[in-house]
Amino acid sequence: MLVAAPVISIIALAMQPAPDVWQPLIEYVLPRSLLDTALLLGGVGILSLAIGTGTAWAISLHEFRGRQMLLWLVPLPLAIPTYLAAYVYVDLFEPLGLIHKTLALWLPLQDAVRVLPNLRSLPGAIIVIALVLYPYVYLSARTMFQFQSAEFAEAAKTLGAGRWTTFWRISLPMARPALAVGVALVSLETLNDIGASEYLGVRTLTVSVFTTWLNRGSLAGAAQLSCFMLAIVAGLIAIERYGRRNVTTEFSAESPRLTQRTPLTGIKGACAFATCLLPVCLGFLVPLLFLAHQSFKRGLFANFDMALWRDAFNSVAFASIATLTALLLGFATILAWRWRPNGLRYVAMNIAQTGYTLPGLVLALGLLAPVLAIDNGINTLAGWLGQSLPGLIIVGSGAAVIIAYVIRFLAVPTGFIKAGFERIPRDYDDSARAVGAGQTTTMWLIHLPLLRPAMLGAVIVVFVDCLKELPATLLLRPLNVDTLATSIYQYASRGSFEEGALAALLIVAASIGPVAWLTRFSDVPAGPA
C-alpha cells in the first residue's frame, strides 16, 4: 500500500486532462526520446553486463595475484553517483580541460579541440553511466558464480569443455536470473537518472517528463508520460520473466560443494588483474582523484565547513533508517510469497518493484499528496479535539524523505532476496517441515543464513543509493535540513560543482565503507583444491 500510494497519486494526476500537451509531444518529442532512451538503456545494459559479468567471472572462478585487492576494488564505483561521474568526465574532456591541454602540447589548440571526443553525446553518456553502474551486475553475478556447485563445471570438464566453453555453456546460463536482476537495476537507475543524462545532453523520457512539467506547466502531462514509462518498464520486466520461465537455478541438493578456483599464473594472471582493474580506475579512481585534487586545490580541506558534518550526519541517518525499513519490507513481501503464493501476494510483490521505475522527482510529487493528506488530517483532528495544532509532522520531521527512499528503493531488497530465495531449493523447506520445523524456525535456521549474502548486497545497494538520491530529497526535506547530495546540488546549480568537491568526497567516503564491508563478507572460501 505504501508503495502503491504515489503510483495511485500519479495515476490520479494523469487522469486530469492535458489536451494541448500530448499532440506536440507525440509529434516532435516522443519518437526521438523513445529512440534515445532505448539506445541509452541498450548501450548501458550491454556495456555494464560485459564489465560486470566479466569481472565477476574472473574473480569468482579464478585465482591470481592481486585477486584479494580486486575483491575490494571492483564494486567501488557504486560509491560514485552518476551525476558526479558526468560532471567529472565532462570537466576532464571539455575544451580547455585537462585532456585538451595535454593534447595541446603536441597539437595547436584549435586542432586539439577537434580530436577531443564529445562526451555530451549518446555514446559519452553510455560509457560514463555504465562505468559507475556495472557493480550492480557484478555484485549479483558474483553471488551466483560463487555458489555454483562444482559438479557442473567438473562434468563439463570431463566432457572435454575448456574454461571458456564452461563459461558460455554452464556458468553464464546458470547466472542468468542474477544477471537479469543486475541489468534490471542498471536499466532502472539509468532510466531514472535526470542529472547525468540531462547534463550529457541525452533527452531521455525522464528528461522529457521534466521539461513537460517545468516549461509547459503541465503536471498532468508529466504524470501521463510517467504512466507511459511505467507501462514500458512493466513490459520489459514481463519480457525478461518470460525469457527465463523454464530456467531452474536451485542448488543441486545432493552436492552443494563449491567450485574450486582455477589458478592463473604469469602473463595470464597479470592480464586478468589488469582487465579487472581498468573499470575500477575509470569508474572510481579517476573521479575520486579528481574530487580530491579539486578539494585540495581550492583549500577546502583547510577551511573545512563544519556544516558539512551536519549534512553528512543527516545523509547517513536518513539512509540507515530507510535501508532497514526497506530490507524488512522486502523480506516480508518475498517471504509471504514463498510461504503461500497467491494472486494478492504476487501483486504485492510486483508493486514493491514499481517504486524504482518512477523517477525520483515524479515519485516525490506523487508522494506529496498522500503524505500531506495524513499530515493535514492529523491537524484537522487535533483542531477538532481542541488541541494545539502540531504542524506538519511527517514532512516537518524528515520522515517524508525516508518514506520516499523506502518506496524508491524497495525493489532492490525485493529483487535480491527473491533471487536469493530462488537458489534455495524447495526440498529444504520440505525437509525442514518433515522434521517438524515450523515456518518461523525454517526461516531462522535455513532461509536467513542462506540469504545472508543476498541481504547484505541489498543493504549496501540501498544504503548507498539513499546517500546519492537527489530529487526527492530536495523536494521533501524539512526546513533548514541539507544532505550531502543537496549540498553538492547547491554548488552544481551555480555551475561550479568543484566547490562542492568535498561534499562529493564525503558521499564517496561514506559509501566506500559499506561497499568494502560487503565484499569482505561476500567472499566465500573456495572449495577444497
Next chain:
Amino acid sequence: MTNFRATAATAALLCFTAFGASTASADGEVNVYTYRETKLIQPLFDAFTKDTGIKVNVVSASSGLEQRMKAEGANSPADVLLTVDLGRLDDAVQAGVTQPIKSVVLDEIVPAQYRDPDGQWAGISMRARVIYASKDRVKQDKITYEELADPKWKGKICIRSGQHIYNNGLFAAYVAKHGEAKAEEWLKGVKANLAQKPSGGDREAARDVAAGKCDIGIGNTYYWALMMNNDPEKKPWAEATKVILPTFEGGGTHVNLSGVLLAKHAPNKANGVKLIEWLAGEKAQKIYADANYEYPIRAGVAVNPTIAGYGKLTADPTPIAKIVANRKAASTLVDKVGFDN
C-alpha cells in the same frame, strides 16, 4: 523479526527527535521556500536577521516547491517563495499558493513592468540574456537577437539547451514580440547557425568561444562577471570574450527576473512582508548587485562596475507578464524545430 522491528522503531523515533518538527510558526521567524541556492542568499538572510532579529528558515529545491505548498495546504509553514526566473512566478500563481503582496513600499520601488498586475509577485533583481563574443573573431559591437538567425553566423553560435528556463524566457520574449510564426522561423535560423548540439551551461558557452569551437555564445550577464572576478580557473574563458548587450529590433535587451511571492497561508505573514520589503531595500539590493552581479530592481542602487562595463542596459519594455504568457508556446516551438537534437 521482532528485534528488527524494535530497532527500526527506535531508529525512527530517534529520527523524529533528531530532526525535530521544529520551527513552524513561532514568533520572530520567517520560513522561506526558495529556488535560489542557499549559498547565494544566506548572506542576505544573515543580514536581515541582524537588522530585524527575525530568524530565517530555508528550504531550497530545484523544482516542485509550488506543488509542495499546494499539497501542504493551510498547514504549510511557507511564508515567502523566492524564484530564480519568471516562469516559476506564474507556476506558483497558477497553483493557487500565493496571495497579493500588499505593500506600498514595494509598489514604489519595483517598476510596474516587473510586478504582477494583481500584485501576486514582484521582481527582486534582474539579469540580461546577452552575447559572449570572441574578442579576436567578432568585430561587431552591436548585435540584435533577430540577427542571430542570419546565415553569416553559420556554425558559429554556442548555446545551452533550448528548454532551459533562461532560453525559454528569451524565446518567449521573442514570441511576445513577433508572434509564433516568426519566432519559429527565427528559431530554425538560429538552430542552423549552431556550432554544436545545445549543451552545457552559460559558462560553457564562454569556454567554447575561448577554445575556438564557436564565435559567439549566449549567456546571462552575471556568469561572465563571476568567471572574471570570482573564479581564477575560468577567468581565461571570460578574458577571451567580450560581452555584447543585444537588443530586439526597435526594442531593448531581454531581461529575466528573480522574484518573490507571499504564500497564501503564510503563518508569519507580517514577517514575510517585512522580509520582502527588506529584500527590495537599499542594503539588500547592494548585496544582490555585488555578490551575484545582478541588476538591482531599485533605482538609485549602483550596478556593480563589472556589469556596468558591458554598457548601459536598456531593458526590453515588454511587460514580464506578457512574456510569461508565451512560455508554453516557446517550449513547444523548441521541440517543433528540433532545436536540441
